[in-house]
Amino acid sequence: MNCLIIDDEPLAIDIIAAHCAHHSDIKVIDTCCMAMEAFQALHQYEIDLIFLDINMPVVSGLNFLKSLKEPPAVILTTAYPDYALEGYELNVVDYLLKPISLERFNMAIDKVRQRLALPKPAVADTASVRNLSAAQSGPVKNFIFIKSNGKLVKLDFSDIHYIEGMKDYLKIYTHDKVHVIHQTMKNMEEQLPESLFRRVHKSYIIALNAIKQIDGNCIETEKGGVPLSSTYRDALLKTIEK
Structure with a gap:
């Protein structure tokens, strides 16, 4: 599955990408922090799955989803439970509340496989997961971003x-x-x-x-x-x- 991560928080993108690396059948094609970037990515790539944050600047995740005529499978990601009903009315596969645990993430991915009629791959060993993570992430990072006091802070x-x-x-x-x-x-x-x-x-x-x-x-x-x-x-x- 080719996936697209859309979120205005770098930390949230990092967490979702790290979770994706545990699945051999998922490839992170691109990441976007705004809906306008996501429109371009959808035109440029074949996307099977979108991880979509709801609260984003300019265009919200829900409004972005409503604008798509034939959206791929969508998993909503948010820190707020208030939009769950509206999300399911838009036929999303799942609704993940942040912080997203790997166990809950895996359950959502199984739902995507069921909807797309895809087989569940064999569980990769630890070394394979690390190699896949490195391959998807590109150059090894020596920092993370955290959200502290309402700000994104880079920590080496x-x-x-x-x-x-x-x-x-x-x-x-x-x-x-x-x-x-x-x-x-x-x-x-x-x-x-x-x-x-x-x-x-x-x-x-x-x-x-x-x-x-x-x-x-x-x-x-x-x-x-x-x-x-x-x-x-x-x-x-x-x-x-x-």
């Missing part, structure tokens, strides 16, 4: 010390400040390269370069101590001892 991976999870919120500890964002640990973990970051506790992800020493079940960093649970201990030690 090298600036992040560790991340603390609090249900659907995260605290990202950097060299000079702490960012609090509305996102899950699972979504964040999927965006971070495994070569630079590791999950060390159900509520913590740490940058490998930030580790000063490990004392029992505590990892010491310049920003303070981070707990190390037995679940992740062996994998972390194997990584840092290589």
